[in-house]
Amino acid sequence: MNKNNSYNCFVCSADFKKIVERKDKYTYYKCEKCALVTIFPQPEDKIISEYYDGFLFKKPEDNEISSRKKIIDKDVDLIAKDIKNIKKENNLSLLDFGGGTGFYANSFYQHGYKVTLLDLDKQTCKYVKSKFPEINVICTNPMLNAINKKFDIIFCNQVIEHYKDSDKLLNTLHSLLNDNGLLIITTPNQQCREYWFRPTWVWDYIKLTSDNFLQRIKNTFKLLSDSWLCCDPPRHIYAFNKKNLSKLHKRNKLEVISVFTEYVTTQNYSLKQHRDFSFKRIQSVLKIIFNIYANLGISLLKFLDRKNNWGNNLVIFSSKEVKK
Numbered sequence: 001m002n003k004n005n006s007y008n009c010f011v012c013s014a015d016f017k018k019i020v021e022r023k024d025k026y027t028y029y030k031c032e033k034c035a036l037v038t039i040f041p042q043p044e045d046k047i048i049s050e051y052y053d054g055f056l057f058k059k060p061e062d063n064e065i066s067s068r069k070k071i072i073d074k075d076v077d078l079i080a081k082d083i084k085n086i087k088k089e090n091n092l093s094l095l096d097f098g099g100g101t102g103f104y105a106n107s108f109y110q111h112g113y114k115v116t117l118l119d120l121d122k123q124t125c126k127y128v129k130s131k132f133p134e135i136n137v138i139c140t141n142p143m144l145n146a147i148n149k150k151f152d153i154i155f156c157n158q159v160i161e162h163y164k165d166s167d168k169l170l171n172t173l174h175s176l177l178n179d180n181g182l183l184i185i186t187t188p189n190q191q192c193r194e195y196w197f198r199p200t201w202v203w204d205y206i207k208l209t210s211d212n213f214l215q216r217i218k219n220t221f222k223l224l225s226d227s228w229l230c231c232d233p234p235r236h237i238y239a240f241n242k243k244n245l246s247k248l249h250k251r252n253k254l255e256v257i258s259v260f261t262e263y264v265t266t267q268n269y270s271l272k273q274h275r276d277f278s279f280k281r282i283q284s285v286l287k288i289i290f291n292i293y294a295n296l297g298i299s300l301l302k303f304l305d306r307k308n309n310w311g312n313n314l315v316i317f318s319s320k321e322v323k324k
């Protein structure tokens with residue numbers, strides 16, 4: 001907190017303005033200049049490490065494994081094509097940073113990359129070693145322990161928003177890249193406008209702010225003008241947008257190659273949602289109606305979004321600047 005009793009944005013130093021309080025101890029803030037969204041107080045390290053102790057590890061059921069593999073293989077086909085447009089060599093080394101249960105890492109391996117997965121969760125690492133023995137696994141906290149290896153490509157999928165110190169994370173990623181190495185970061189997009197068509201998602205965030213009906217209505221209007229969707233402590237500390245994330249990359253000597261957003265119904269860098277139209281029981285009717293609404297609405301939004309700012313998932317490609 002600064003001397004004016006407000007907080008400063010760590011990306012651009014402008015003041016944060018308060019958006020809304022939650023029922024717990026956290027309050028949402030948004031930077032007046034770069035629109036970074038975060039919470040104060042920031043969760044203590046102890047709370048964060050307790051939260052991650054085995055918590056992230058959601059082991060897929062045996063009957064889900066083959067369908068998940070299939071979906072991710074298809075997505076990685078497209079990601080590998082995007083990589084090939086930038087890095088044409090074969091046999092490249094790839095680090096899946098914070099790679100979780102290893103499905104993306106396995107798929108990259110099938111696409112001919114020499115793959116290493118890094119995760120800090122011991123249970124997760126054990127699972128990957130047993131399921132995908134061909135993947136090299138590093139089980140450590142990369143912010144505390146140095147890793148004496150470098151890679152041609154780093155895939156860092158839905159990770160950066162979890163870290164309190166984004167500069168330190170980008171600096172670490174920079175140090176793990178070979179010269180001209182490629183970094184791919186994905187994260188939820190703060191500028192996302194899909195909330196008009198995903199009411200259950202909005203509800204997940206509104207119910208955390210109040211128990212009072214009128215207050216909840218008021219907060220819904222606040223969310224439509226100053227969205228704090230995706231900022232979800234102690235899990236997600238920040239919600240970034242194209243501009244502030246690019247700025248962070250540049251100041252950590254990562255040259256931005258491209259930055260774009262993807263929509264949740266058609267995205268390839270994270271799992272698609274609202275695509276299930278199967279009828280299993282009577283409650284499925286409601287799900288199908290919601291999913292039709294989401295798909296139609298998001299198609300319209302996509303059509304109107306001429307600058308590609310409003311998708312749910314933000315993807316940024318950058319390369320390690322080499323001193324000349």
Ligand SMILES: [Zn+2]
Nearest residue numbers: 009012031034
């Ligand atoms: Zn800012």
